[in-house]
Amino acid sequence: MAATPELHDEVVRKAYETIERLETDRVSGRITSAQFGYGVDILWSAVAGLVDGEFMTAVELLNAHRKEAVTKLVFMHDETGAIVRVINDHKGSLTYTAFAHGKNKNAQNRVFDFTQEHQPLVHVKEKIAGIAKALHAKGFSLL
Numbered sequence: 001m002a003a004t005p006e007l008h009d010e011v012v013r014k015a016y017e018t019i020e021r022l023e024t025d026r027v028s029g030r031i032t033s034a035q036f037g038y039g040v041d042i043l044w045s046a047v048a049g050l051v052d053g054e055f056m057t058a059v060e061l062l063n064a065h066r067k068e069a070v071t072k073l074v075f076m077h078d079e080t081g082a083i084v085r086v087i088n089d090h091k092g093s094l095t096y097t098a099f100a101h102g103k104n105k106n107a108q109n110r111v112f113d114f115t116q117e118h119q120p121l122v123h124v125k126e127k128i129a130g131i132a133k134a135l136h137a138k139g140f141s142l143l
Contacts, residue, residue: 015047015055029121033090075140092120094127
């Protein structure tokens, strides 16, 4: 006959399983980093005081991960020197800014917001790939 698990052990096991599910969903693009962080915060609120210090350390590491800076990609035109900057906020949106050579005041700015889409991070990755391909075809190189 199998031993009945202790309540504490079950709470810890379920908490780790929930973290793993949140991370899997974040990596796959099913949820945004912001949604991941919110899920971790809610989970912590539910189990604080019921789990051990090891779980608390794991949550602190996850919180540090979600505070990661935005990713910036910078492309420069090989002949004209024009610059395009693409910023991924890791929350489901991109900002695309094109600068004519040396003219910041005439910058063209466009925001692509996928936060309301199903799997927003997948849309972001696809958009980045499309932008990079189009810019490369026009003579831009990634710096």
